[in-house]
Amino acid sequence: MTNVLIVASTLPKQPAVLIEALERFRSRGATVAVACFFDAAELEVDPVLAELRGFVVPAAERDARFRAALGRAPANRKIWLHARRNPWVRRRYRQADLLVALDVRAVHTVWEMAQRNTRAGAHYGLVPAQKALDARRALPPTRRLERQVAATAGIGARGARRLAVQTAKTTLKKATGQTVMGNPAGAWLWTRAVSAPRIPDRYRSKLALRLHASAVRAGQPAVAARASAAAVRRIGSPKTRAQMLTKAAQAELALGRVPTGLHDAIRAQLELADSLLTKNPKQASFAVSNAWSLASNRVLHFDRLTSPMSADPGAFLAPFRESVAARKLSAPRGRVAPAATPPSGRPLRLLVTTLINHNFLQEILQRYESMPNVEVRFLDLYDDPVRRPLALSGSTVMEHLLTGETSYGAKIEEWLRPHLDWADTVFVDWCQATAALFTLHDPGTTRIIVRLHSFEAFNFWPHLVDYSRVDDMVFVSEHLRDLSTAVLPQLTGPDAPRLWVIDNAMDLQRYPRPKPAEARFNLGLVGVSSVAKDPRWAIEVVRKLRERDDRYTLTLIGSNFNNRTSLPAKKYGKQLAKDLAELEPIGAVRRYGQTDDVPAALSEVGVILSTSVRESFHCGLVEGAASGAVPVVRDWPFFADKPHGARTLFPADWVVATPEEAAERILAATATEEQWRQTGQSASDHVLKTWDWTVTQSGFDRLLLDD
Template sequence: MTHVLLIAGTAPTLSMLKAAVEQFRAAGATVHLAGLFDRETVDGVLDAPDVCSLSEVTAEQGNAFVKRIAKLPPSRRTWASAERSRWVRGHARRAQVLVALDANAVYTVWRLAERNRRADAVFGVAPGLRALQARGDHRMHYALRDAVRTVPSPTVTLRTTKRSVRHGAGAVLRRASSPAVMRTSLGAKAWRTAVVAPKVPDGVRAKLARRVSLSMAKGGRRTGATIVLNQAADRIANRKLSAALLADAARADLARGHDSPQIRAKAIEAALNLADQRYKRKDFSAAADQLSTAFSLAFNRGLHFDGTSSPMAKDPEGYLAVFRESAAFKALSAPRGRALPAAPAPAGRPLRLLVTTYANPSFLRAIRERYESHPEVEIRYLDVNEDDTTRPLAKGLKRITEHALGGQPAFHDKVEEALRPHLDWADTVFVDWCTNAAGLFTVVDPGTTRVIVRLHSYEVFAWWPHVVDFTRVDDLILVSDHLRELTEKVLPQLAGPDTATTHVIANAMDLAPFQREKADADVRFVLGLVGVSAVAKDPRWTLQVLRLLREKDERYRLVIIGEGLNRKASAAVRAYDDLLQPELEELEAAGAVHRVGQTDDVPAALTGVGVILSSSVRESFHCGLVEGVVSGALPVVRDWPFFASLESGPRTLFPADWVVSTPEEAAQRILALTQTEENWRAATEPAAKHALATWDWSVVGLEFDRLLLGDKA
């Protein structure tokens, strides 16, 4: 019986395939088929065991393989999948005739014929049938020919030998540098020495360093894993390769919840030096890549969000000095300006207001409701992340960066096409959060449309404000003076001419629903924390306060409202939570802590709270605290450490007597004002009135009216 293997680079036409199979079978052959198609497309032509879907083979290899072969020409893509199929290799070895059904299968048939030199390799059904006929007519000739072609071609033999040697050497290296070896002091020391050995080519040293670093990390030597990459980088002359290893070292360090400032600083400086070099050569794409690397290291969430301190909060100018010395960063921050100034609010018709954000409408509900019912405003809403046209553009930090440096003209044109209809309609664009949407809207000249951006505290510790062109922003809203002070230190361009005017306007809060009667007078012994889903809330500080209070009076308890920390966020979060949870469990067992969890009715939960705390290390404003104050709880505000070096802070945002510096001061304030109901009510009632008169939406909304509507307010 003669075996025929058909290879298809694309899904074959069903009628053609049926005819071909019938013809080969009529000539006395068994037929098998492999190709880049879904198995269902050839149902009914061949039995399932006789068919191999290379599409399924591709999917089984994983996403990395799929992405890699997607870049190959179609003919090479077919071979890349066929080569990994045991089914194809086995049937190709047994086949007497290999048939390419289309042009995309020819290369695969040729490569298979190199391995099975006895088979006839042809392109098309008719040549395949002729080859089959010739075998039947000249059996003795083909038997002798096949006898001397029992080994693959020399080319294949050489290629296979090289691959075996390479893979064999790789296997030896993997075993010799395995995590088990790295767990031993002798093994780890030997490999560290090998990585820094003299006269090792840069490429080899880099690969070896990455291999050793990975094994050390798996073997529990995470500090050593970082050191190896750093030491290898110091001995590599190739600047790009050295910078990449330094970045890997810094990322590995941060990923394990640790920060080595010296390694991080070296990695950032190396990336910025490369960015400057590429920028001077007008290689804007490479410069943007290196700037992105520097940003990702400098603004890593573990440095600023998942800990109780931030190197940038301590010294913004010093922390960002290396960026401000970079030519590429200066070009990124250079003003592009606008051709025309923003037009004033129109007379004779409502103001057309576009409210936009990127995937975070949390602080917009009250604003949208106010202006949806305002007779002088016509409002539209755009979530850039939910719009099919703007979403892919707004995700392009690298493209926005590259465009700012002088590249990506096509990107500018796409953004212009996407945003111009919105800009032509709107008199004013209000962008909430200084992130993706703000970056996107300042890629283009807004014309005469007024652009307002509101920046919350998160963005000050992120890279987005550094790619926003504030000469195309008319007004920048900040929710507190201390946030304004820090923002101006981080973004000195705000002091330049023709740039955004800053305004301090509090968050929009409807506080009336929080005015409810307390459950009873004894709630004055119940402390409350609202929202503890971030390490910045630092609930362990409140637990210190609770312990101090319970040393004096065991009636004091703590209620925690909201979800806990997301342990999947980072190693730093897990490290903090590992300390927090045993404390909470101990106090819960003593009846001193009750976790309410997430609730849709916070006002109701606050009726059982008599003291509201802000234990945070940083807050732009802290809405949860103010809501608690309006509910009739005693305010106790930690002097937020992130802003301790500034002139402004909690003591200038809130009445000074609300603010304390230490857990001991907090405990003293609570004891002094809650031991009697009279003292408690005497402190909480004026505090609630102050909060309502200062921060309720009925008051703050008027400030928005004046900013948006001017004389029409």
């Protein structure tokens, strides 16, 4: 007797066809069972023809593991997951001589059954099953076995490939997960497996990325680096190697970590760029752009309390200085004629230009617009909606610099040449896209001045500027000049521009205002929106003060902390939020918020803080000191061990190294109201005599008006 098991995933649209087939099976002496992935009562079949059973596991009987498996499985595999839990179904498919999938969704389940009962024939559809039954009866036992094997292979061809791929992926995912890579034995095994010979580059790189990500998530960056290095040694394609290392570094950056293989990834991209430089400059520019994207990532420099650029600029930028393609980006191309001296028979034509940010230009524009011997034009490249995109693509600038002539370069020439022809002097604020574009072509006899503030030193844009076409570079402090020359050797070479240190233009006369007596115990911090401002350092100061005197409070002036830039910023923001949740309800901290009237906000502040890890100058601190608040300046860590920094910019008694020192200075300066007012007035006198616009404007006059 032949046992037949039919699996149906849905109620047949034509039950009569099934009943007719069952009658034929019965007439040939077969015993038939129908396993239904629906309510068997919906299908009316004479019990003499077949035994019907439903096999859906009731929801109440599904444990957590089974529910999780169902949630991950595709639709056709869910049928099998239910079937293998049903004792009746298991018994029937083990006894079956023929396994039949009634519909396409049942194919996978029948295939799974055939893998467990290899003597059974497996078929899709009733007609092939009936033919197989007839053939089975006519064949001798040996041929019957061959047919069974062939039938099993036939149905397997429909689903085996997809299942095998899915099974391999699932197995690989589990076998290379963070649990395995966090185990020394597992890490050892996979590090050797990824370096095995004769694995195609694309598969090796994918496996290496998987291992790298798992090891990083397991908190094993050294293991991740070893796995990547092992794979790289076997990858022959420079492009695949660069892509793999770059993706691995990007994955770590996304998790807020400084990649252990950062320089390896940067070097791989630059080596690829160098190899493509002569035969495919466009592809070379993409590789250089990828290298700079890694090196300029904000996680490295802006959303953490340290930066590798500050620690050792030369070491951090070494791969770029070794690369032919990277050096070509800022190679001096010179100018046909030097800048002309200021005209004597007409006003000096001064073009002041920037991109988006003109916060530091108000006093400068007002002064020279009021002078009869100066004609001023202001140009914000962002104001031109049609050409604006030309100023926002660093990779396109790199492509032009490496290829020499592009349609992009022609568009920049068309856009900026009229401004260069009109101006005697161009003052470019911020050493970013505007500076790169104004030096993309020979400026003729027009004098080019560029001012670098701070963040640009950690970005790629200054490396796209042709300094042989820049006459003067302006910095707002000596420590920023020192950092910039360490980052940009072009600023000290034979084609280097003149270097100036000129303080920010600030109208400080509007800040001195009467302060109420209770302001003596109120600390103020202007600007708290970024990690670099490190407002938690200020909170630590107020904690220490309140241990001695709970009258001390902290006012945070400015927009709220921005925690959307990266994962490290988000983590810092969460810690800051916890601090505020603890201290705001008891009145120890209050948020003043964004304001257009900073002098009014500062009139309530008795002590002004600078808690940043880096500053080029810190206008908010100086404005607070001008108001009569006692200045307390953290020795900015980015520059604390350098020749210039907060200690050389400000009076020595303003600067402290730790929150404990800050608290002691504040307690001493605010011991009495008389002491507090005297210390604040002394600070106000100092900043007004040193940094008010009435004093610093002479530096701009020398820069812009003198021969």
